[in-house]
Amino acid sequence: MSISGFTSPWWFLLLIVVAAVAVGYVLAVRARRKHTMRFTNLELLDRVAPRRPGRVRHVPAVLLVVSLTLLTVALAGPTAEQQVPRNRATVMLVMDTSLSMEATDVEPTRLRAAQDAAQSFADGLTPGVNLGLISFAGTATVLVAPTTERAGVVEAIDNLKLAQSTATGEGIFAALQSIESFSAVVGGAEGPPPSRIVLMTDGKQTVPQDEYAPRGAYTAAGAAEQKDIPITTISFGTSYGTVEIEGQQVPVEVDDSSMREIARLSGGDFYKAATAEQLRQVYADLGEQIGYETEEVEASRPWVVLGTLTLLAAAGSSLLIGQRLP
Structure with a gap:
């Protein structure tokens, strides 16, 4: 006791x-x-x-x-600390769909493993959490605005398509914009609900190449920190992944250092996952952190x-x- x-x-x-x-x-x-x-x-x-x-x-x-x-x-x-489901929160899941996600160093592919883990994460979140989905490659697309309905998010994850380039900063900026728009609608007297971005990617930003550029990932992370929206980054993949482009095997090594820096700049957390099982565990841990909060109860x-x-x-x-x- x-x-x-x-x-x-x-x-x-x-x-x-x-x-x-x-x-x-x-x-x-x-x-x-x-x-x-x-x-x-x-x-x-x-x-x-x-x-x-x-x-x-x-x-x-x-x-x-x-x-x-x-x-x-x-x-x-006497009072005790107890984990209780959050009744209001906003989470934007930002997923990399660049061509490097086709690598098979994580079976069956990085993308398929990421989809399975993300779907389990969406299904397991507590009902009070509003979940949205953004995919990014050369550009970012808001696939699902924050909602407590999980079916649309799960379906959108299942239909993710690959494209060229990796514009990590654009994905973060799109998530910030989506959170701001949603918070303006549901804020009310209590103010906007606490928000977080979960960024999953396997490679280094390529558009623009400078992370500190106005639309770069580090600049976006700094903007997230100013808005008190931490970014949880998940670096997914191995150092020996390759993809075939125009008949040649091109190495697609993960970029842990950039993901670690994005998390630091935004006040978030960094996770490393080199296998599908590790990725599922990361999402399971995040589900506990995001879906529940500690309260003092009688x-x-x-x-x-x-x-x-x-x-x-x-x-x-x-x-x-x-x-x-x-």
Whole structure:
């Protein structure tokens, strides 16, 4: 039973009373023992004084003190941290569909493995999360605006098509624009829901070649950080992937350093996945992080139950041992 705090800790002052009850019991037992020893005729004492159980006779009193302690903790209002589903959040899934995703270093291909993992991620998100989808190659396309309906996102992921070039910055900027448009509609009195971009790519940006260009990936990451929208980057693939272009095998090595830098600039997290299983695990971890939040919840019920059960045990043992209530 993990406790993270108390709402009314001043109730712990009752423990002084509980301690006084325990001390009073000990003093009463000692006084009774002294009073009993005044009988000098021990044979007569054996006849007139009923036989009392040994240390077992103290069990009811101990249980009573334990019960009062547990109930005092309950009155103090213990709280605990608990994972609860988010009831509002926006996530834009930005997926690379450049030709390098056709590499077979991840079976059956990088793209197919990415599609399967992304679909599982979409299906597993908690209902309160609005999920959108963007694909990017030479340009970026918003395939699904943020929504709690998962069927459209899953279908769009399944229909992703490959194209030339890798415009990572355009994908990020498109996600930011989509989030801003959605937040303007659903913001309300509580303000816009917390947002995040999940960027999955396997290669280095090629359009433009400079990540710090006005439409480059690093510039886009800086814009995301200013808008308090972290980017979680997933670098997917291996260092030995190749694709066939015009009859030649062209190496398509992943670019971990760029993805790590995008995550850092935006205040997000970086993940590396070299296999389909690793990618599924990354998405599973993200589902837990994005779909749930930690809240302080009231946790006094277990203490009330334990205290009540212990009190009943004290009463039952007192009747059984001493034929009376404590």
